[in-house]
């Protein structure tokens with residue numbers, strides 16, 4: 001622990017020497033301290049329920065005030081790593097690789113240089129493991145239970161494997177040592193890039209940003225995307241591009257184009273005039289609060305896919321239910337807009353599409369304007385679609401291997417068991433014991449009577465963490481469907497009155 005603290009201190013000193021600073025004075029003015037880049041606005045703290053290691057406020061912070069600057073020189077980008085001639089030469093001979101694949105190779109290259117890498121103090125602080133979907137094993141994938149989630153997981157695993165295979169020749173050219181050539185090393189580096197890169201305007205692969213990547217995630221919500229905040233940014237800062245972490249979801253937004261309903265406003269970006277990545281407080285924070293960053297708008301499945309966590313309360317979560325082909329063909333709404341919100345309410349487009357689908361074909365044209373303005377068509381039409389929605393949600397829930405109650409008990413056992421043996425004992429009494437036996441089998445621990453001699457392997461421990469994430473995800477999914485059924489019941493009741 002002491003060693004860890006010392007490592008952290010030397011990392012923060014290294015960062016200060018590079019000009020990284022949370023001081024409110026401008027970057028070109030004298031810094032408050034060269035022994036740490038933090039202390040004026042932020043400090044590294046531990047937040048067990050919202051991201052673990054993160055950044056806390058050392059004083060009250062006002063919404064919109066600058067809290068961190070990271071000069072361009074400190075950023076790890078393809079461009080900065082490829083100042084290394086050997087790497088640059090090799091990469092140029094593999095032009096078929098994507099920018100993200102190249103950044104992954106750059107990261108592995110720097111890792112392999114170890115102490116001679118100029119980012120060594122930063123690299124030492126990267127997490128050793130991640131829980132993104134591409135790292136899920138067969139058991140954990142199945143624990144998600146929902147076809148869509150299992151399919152997204154499978155796709156993520158296949159994508160990682162094929163990208164790794166494609167980059168192999170380059171890594172061999174660079175004469176990587178065997179441990180850096182493995183698929184395990186590749187997914188680690190790929191998860192680092194997926195969960196930690198920030199958007200930069202000159203490279204779609206993004207950048208790794210020492211200290212700036214210690215901010216944990218806050219979902220965009222009303223409190224931070226209101227007019228007040230937007231006005232503040234437009235009048236007080238030179239932000240033109242907003243940032244979102246994650247290569248697949250990068251969105252560049254001109255601040256001028258944002259309307260007050262935009263959920264995409266984020267809290268920093270690369271600013272040309274100061275040649276630095278600048279971060280701003282997205283809310284008022286009290287001393288000791290965790291200071292958060294919005295990486296973008298994500299459902300829980302997307303958070304799991306790209307970042308390896310999910311939110312207990314995610315205002316952007318969505319649940320898709322099976323719809324008949326005729327529902328899709330009855331409207332021009334895209335499939336992606338036909339979903340149930342986190343609170344159980346059907347999306348505007350889903351309701352509209354169902355209303356049109358339940359209208360005889362020869363009458364659809366005449367009611368189109370009503371449907372697209374969100375109006376109900378008739379009591380019969382509304383009762384029909386709400387009953388259909390409720391029945392569909394009930395059927396989806398029934399078809400899943402476990403219920404909300406069973407998942408809740410399983411999660412309680414995961415959270416509250418003092419050790420693995422107690423967990424196994426408790427789970428034996430639950431209806432999810434079959435799942436527990438499958439877990440044991442997957443980790444060659446089938447003989448439960450010999451447990452006293454077994455210490456849970458690191459691999460099994462990681463698998464337990466991912467299993468828990470899968471159970472949390474499927475429970476959230478089921479609760480959304482349950483809330484939708486309650487929503488439908490309320491609507492049907494209101495028609496009976």
Ligand SMILES: C[S@@+](CC[C@H](N)C(=O)[O-])C[C@H]1O[C@@H](n2cnc3c(N)ncnc32)[C@H](O)[C@@H]1O
Pocket residue numbers: 049050051052053054127195196213214215216217218306307308309310
């Ligand atoms: C950019 S890093 C943030 C710093 C990170 N906690 C660390 O220790 O390096 C993003 C990662 O932090 C974790 N994280 C961020 N926000 C979180 C949240 N609200 N809840 C749980 N985990 C979160 C996830 O593991 C995610 O992949």
